Amino acid sequence: MHMRRFIVGVDGSLPARAATRWAIAHAREHEAEVRLVLVADDEWGVVGTGLIDEVDEDARQRLDGELRFARALASDLPISGELRSGSPMVVLASLSDADVMVVVGTHKTGFHYGRAFGSRSLQLANLAAGPVAVVPEAESRLRRGVVVGLDDTVAGGAALDVAADLACDHHCELIIVRSSHATEPFRTDRDDEAQDWQLRRDDVARGLLATAIERVRRRQRDINVRARVVRRPPGIALNEIARSAELLVIGDSRREAPQPGALGSVAYDVLLNLSSPTIIVHAPAVVDAGVRQEGEHHAVG
Structure with a gap:
């Protein structure tokens, strides 16, 4: 960037x-x-x-x-x-x-x-x-690291690229966060079925993170990258994880191009409860x- x-x-x-x-x-x-x-x-x-x-x-x-x-x-x-x-x-x-x-x-x-x-x-x-x-x-000057929220949209990919470049420029760690939280929970009376369902969602999130890390490595091979799967709503999780980070980067996943309308839900939640300098891509x-x-x-x- x-x-x-x-x-x-x-x-x-x-x-x-x-x-x-x-x-x-x-x-x-x-x-x-x-x-x-x-x-x-x-x-x-x-x-x-x-x-x-x-x-x-x-x-x-x-x-x-x-x-x-x-x-x-x-x-x-x-x-x-x-x-x-x-x-x-x-x-x-x-x-x-x-x-x-x-x-x-x-x-x-x-x-x-x-x-x-x-x-x-x-x-x-x-x-x-x-x-x-x-x-x-x-x-705070004590902040360190770049956090990016991962989704599978075009804007999310652009945010990942920007975050990788910033981590390289700042010589700091990049933390990629993917939420496995579901807006509509799995309906079942059996705890084992609910647990299996959540574990499958976690595995999907890990797969997306693995692909994201490969993309980052191709772009900025020398930076230190960590990946995290969280089960909390993404906006809440990103603000908590980025509380001590120098930057949080998020994509406006609502749209494919600039246009009037409501901001994406994750970006909306992050901005209303801001915990660190945040870039919206x-x-x-x-x-x-x-x-x-x-x-x-x-x-x-």
Whole structure:
């Protein structure tokens, strides 16, 4: 995975600062540029022009402050800023691409409307054409390793490839997790039948993991790989296992290509209960370059 640009959604909050720090660290690895984007929510259009001017001026000042913060962290990187108007998550999603990662911070609770992106990262992950990173405010430098959730979709395969590349870049272990949990349990009154049914599901999961390890070895032969079968629901298990990891990678297994609609159930569960920096990967898709991006924008810096 190579990213040419990291787009960071900023709003002056502490989670946004965490997202900026995370994006800068990863941009260095890719020798990529960083662009801070502050979106003035277009719901201000219902108020008078005088108040709109005040909001715009406040947004410009906040963006200038975020640029100063970012450049103080990384004077060696190309860092620019944009002020846009529109629906924040829709505008940020319109900037995504296969080699452009959109990064936002979160308080995890989703109750800080107007201050942090919170649960609105669900909307962003659903609409974006390229990878999305959601970074919790409380980051720890003691985190180590990359965790990836395994499924048998195109997006799941893309997530596995991204996770393998990241583990190689970071010189750390890759942990592949497959859940044998069933949404609809096997109905029987006999314990031995239920146990046999679960063991068969475990064996299928191990087979998928063996195939995944082969794929990873072909792509990154030198990394250390571990595989785990879990019987818990995948979203819960992934957040628990990734609690001490530096990255969790998941595929949006709901779809084969970017399209409006509800986010896949595992991605949804993970994002609502985030425990670590998480990257959501979509199935590869060709994005129409002629589609107009939403929102007015002004380059800064």
